[in-house]
Amino acid sequence: MAVKWFDEPEEHDYEAAADYLGMLAEDATVAATVNALKSAKLVYRKAKDILRAARLSLLPPDNPHVRSDVEKIGHGKKLSPILLVRGTPADALQIADGYHRVCASYLTDEDTPIPCRLVSWAPTT
Template sequence: MAVKWFDEPEEHDYDAAADYLSMLAEDATVAATIKALKSAKPVDREAKDILRAARLTLLPPDNLHVRSDLDKINHGKKLSPILLVRGTPADALQIADGYHRVCASYLTDENTAIPCRLASWVPKT
């Protein structure tokens, strides 16, 4: 079954991304980076490449949140695009929001084109 996606991330995804990123950077940097994500043009990336760039392992299908996303996929419901923050070449990509959705997409088809918003860290000014 093909994975279906909303055209735009949901507003609460940006809040979740900010919560996660706040553990990695100062508030001003997080706020500027979230602003950059909101204005980023959509790009498609494959699930397998997102996981590799983020240096994350695939969560199992019995993970509660992955299972929930797999159920949505199986019922033809749309998922929210993924929010990604690019690090330096030495740093891993950050899945600011959507790790479980990436894993569910991978389990459905690792080559699924996933709509993403991709931005670089914006240093505080």
Template sequence: MAVKWLDDPEDHDYDAAADYLSMLAEEATVTATVNALKSAKPVYREAKDILRAARLALLPPDNPHVRSDVNKIGHGKKLSPILLVRGTPADALQIADGYHRVCASYLTDEDTAIPCRLVSWVPKA
């Protein structure tokens, strides 16, 4: 079954990204980075490459959130695009929002092109 995607992330995805990123950077940097995500053009990346760049393990299919997203895929529902923040060469890519959706997509077809919003950290002004 093909994974279907919404054209744009949902508003609550940006809030979730800000919550997560707030543990990694100061508020002004997080706000600027999330604003950059909101205006970023879509890019497409494969699930296997996102997980490798983020240095994250694939979550198992019995993870409740992954299972929920796999069920959505099975019912033809569209998933929200993934929000990514590029790390430095020494630091991993941050999946600011969408880790479970990446895993569900991987479990469905690891080569699926996933729509993402990808930005670099925006330093506070």
């Protein structure tokens, strides 16, 4: 079964990204980075590469959120694109929103191109 994706992330994805990123950076940096995500063009990356760059393990299929996304895939429903923030070469990529969707896509086909908005941490002025 092919994974289907919306053309744009859902608005609540940006709020979830801000909540997560707020644990890693100051409010002004988070706000600037989320604004950059909102205007970034979609790029496509494979699930296996996203997980490696983020240095994250694959969540198990019985994780409730992963299971829900796998079921959506099985029913032909679309998933929201992933929001990513590039780290430095010494730091990992941050999956600001969409870790469960990446895992569900990986479990379906690790080579499926996933639409992502990918930015670097935005500087504050």
